[in-house]
Amino acid sequence: MTARPRPPRSSLWWGRRGLTPDAGAPAPDALPGAADVLVVGAGLTGLCTAVLLARAGHPPVVVDGRAAGAGTTGHSTAKLSLLQGSVLQRLHQHAGADVVSAYVRANRAGQLWLLEELRRRDVDVQAQLAVTYAVTDEGARKVDREAEVARAAGLAVEGLDDAGLPFPVRAAIGLRDQAQFDPLEVIGALREELTELGGTLVEGARVTGASWSRPWRVATTAGDVVATRVVLATQYPVLDRGLHFARLRASRSYAMAYRLPDSGRVPRGMSLSLDSPTRSVRTAPDPDGDLLLVGGNDHETGRGGSTRAKADELDEWARRHFAVGDALWSWSAQDYRTSRQVPSVGALPGTGGSLLVATGFDKWGMTNAAAAAHVLVGDLMGEPPEYASGLRSVGVNPRDVASSLRHNGSVGFRWVADRVVRALPAPTSDPPAEGAGRVEGGPFGPAAVSTVDGRTCRVSAVCTHLGGVVSWNDVERSWDCPLHGSRFTADGIRIEGPATKDLRPSGSD
Ligand SMILES: Cc1cc2nc3c(=O)[nH]c(=O)nc-3n(C[C@H](O)[C@H](O)[C@H](O)COP(=O)(O)OP(=O)(O)OC[C@H]3O[C@@H](n4cnc5c(N)ncnc54)[C@H](O)[C@@H]3O)c2cc1C
Ligand code: FES
The missing domain is CATH 2.102.10.10 (Rieske [2Fe-2S] iron-sulphur domain)
Structure with a gap:
């Protein structure tokens, strides 16, 4: 038997542009030596934060060690959804209904802000039904519980007789009018607005350290920047001196993109299973015909044996159920979960509110990044949004x-x-x-x-x-x-x- 050719190791978003997420070293004078606010990381969190700062009249300097979107944002499946797997029931179990309500308000605000931004910048966004389903009895119980908690928090979740998937399911719920997009188009729109508003983005400048006192002298591979305030939008905060984040768990998942054959089974909506292993499915428009994206098989980074076996198993599952051919692109990426189950957003202790972080989006960063950006900028301007205190109340x-x-x-x-x-x-x-x-x-x-x-x-x-x-x-x-x-x-x-x-x-x- 001949071995199947391996698809290119690249996310669909980078791969179909023929680009890699690495940036060369910036020009010698590209990095300003001083900044009022320095944002480290040009993923969705960093760029939403930077645009909000620029709109508020404080255009920041943004640095990224690689290209903008090189991190998890450019490797996401990019569903902009308030129906988020089993997030709400876990949060309810940990912190109760009030925190679930604050989390939903934050994510709704993030979602609405991003949709409005993308509409203004003419980015293609596809409205979609979000589906959560299960094929096992245990998963079905979780689906029912998620529906209960979500409805109590004001989400118009409905039971679905047809999950729109080419295999039988035990339970399925849906939330209409959610959205999906190409995350690199979003990154492109945000960087464009940032530049128009006088902000600076320097790619290929990796932060390697910082001074221990203010103003922060931040060392990068392209030189030092002295900044009054620094936002670390790097997922795991790279300058965490107090080990506050040692409890963050990194979880990797796998994803593949296939051409949907004419006779193929087209899934309805964007779906996510609550079984183990998880399965995520969506489509993506493409000039040469629609694509199918599948994701799943998450595990803690650096643990759990051969990653090749996990990717191969996901590929086999996609072929079996959707009659697709060879994958066009195959990739993996990681995100972090906090032990408090809510993202950690705000100033690091002992920094006088001048060194801020946003992390722990638990694979729901499309809405959470935009919400976190509002909290960060609200903190910097002294006017955090109303949902911030609800989320921070989680002990x-x-x-x-x-x-x-x-x-x-x-x-x-x-x-x-x-x-x-x-x-x-x-x-x-x-x-x-x-x-x-x-x-x-x-x-x-x-x-x-x-x-x-x-x-x-x-x-x-x-x-x-x-x-x-x-x-x-x-x-x-x-x-x-x-x-x-x-x-x-x-x-x-x-x-x-x-x-x-x-x-x-x-x-x-
Ligand atoms: C496989 C997968 C699928 C996902 N699908 C979805 C989904 O469908 N919907 C959803 O809502 N969420 C999803 N997520 C989660 C979401 O993609 C992330 O939460 C979000 O993209 C995080 O954005 P970020 O800007 O915080 O981080 P990143 O996009 O990772 O950006 C961090 C940036 O910081 C830079 N950086 C890091 N260290 C340094 C340094 N030392 N110096 C300078 N720069 C540095 C990196 O290069 C990077 O560009 C998914 C996650 C994964 C892993
Ligand atoms: S020891 Fe912390 S990431 Fe390796």
Whole structure:
């Protein structure tokens, strides 16, 4: 049997433009040396924040280590929906009905603002029915519970007899008039408005550190910027000195895009299953005919074994149910969940309100990023939106503590197990097979060795954030840290996560 060709590793959004999300180094004078507000990260959160600041008469400087949209935004399935899987029931269980209500108000405000922005900038947005469904009894119970909590929070959720999917389902609910788009068109519209309003966007300038006192001297690979206020819109906050965010969990998911054949089964709406593994489905218009996007198989970054097996299983599921051919593009990406179940948005403690973060969107960042931008800018201007206090009222309850102890416990276990107990294989001169990687060597100098495109690389296996030992990701051909989700290329260049530095040369630990 001949092996099926692997589709290009790129998101549909970057792939169909023939672009990669990397930016070269900026021109020597591109980065201003001073800024009132510096926004780090040009994903949806950073650019919504920057546009709101510019509209308020404070055009900021925005820097991104890669290209705008290079992060999760440009790898999202981009459903702009208030029906968000099992988010509301989890939030209800953690924090009660008032917080669910504040969360829905925040997301509705974010959704409306973004829709209005996209309408004004003439971006193609498709109105869609959002569908949540289940194929198992356990999943069906969750679907019913989500409908109950959502209706109590004022969402017009309806039961569906037909989920519009080519297989039987046990339960399905829908919410009309939600939306989907191409996230890079959104990024393009926001950057255009930012520039028109006098803001500055510098791509290819990665933040590597900052001073310990104000004004913040922020070091980037393109020079330093002295800023009065800094917004970290980098998902995991890259300058978290107090480890406030050590409880954030990074979760990766897989996605693929296929051409829908004429005789293919076209799903109705944008759907998400509440079963395990999760399945996300939507269509996307394309000049050469509609496309099908499937996503799912999430797992904690750097844990859970072969990522190739997860991607292959998702591909097999799509072919079986939708009669599609070979995938055109295949990709994966990660987002973070807080132990409080609500995004963390606002100033870091001890910074006098001048170092702000927004993270923990739990794979619902299209609405949450726009809502978070309003909170951040409201905080900076002294007028946060009414829903901000409701979301901030979520305390840490005993269940949160237990969950975070379990997570940190397993993180600690990984650290000890990886560095001390686990007997790493002794170094060998045999290079790994093409596309494979292994960690080898003793506890005081584990090395990460991989072969990609015929080139064997050996770098330190110790993550430059807090010393986790990285694992090989055979889909992305990257080194992924199981502690807080930092990721590095095969030759050790930092891709994403809280680490700001590349992996060190092997033997330097
Ligand atoms: C597979 C998948 C599918 C999803 N689908 C949906 C969906 O359908 N609907 C939905 O609502 N949400 C979805 N999400 C979630 C949503 O995409 C994210 O929550 C959202 O895009 C996060 O935006 P952001 O701007 O906060 O982060 P990002 O888009 O990741 O932007 C962060 C930026 O910061 C930059 N950066 C990081 N570190 C540095 C540094 N040190 N210096 C300079 N720049 C730096 C990065 O390059 C990046 O551009 C999905 C998530 C995943 C993983
Ligand atoms: S990401 Fe924190 S130790 Fe690696």
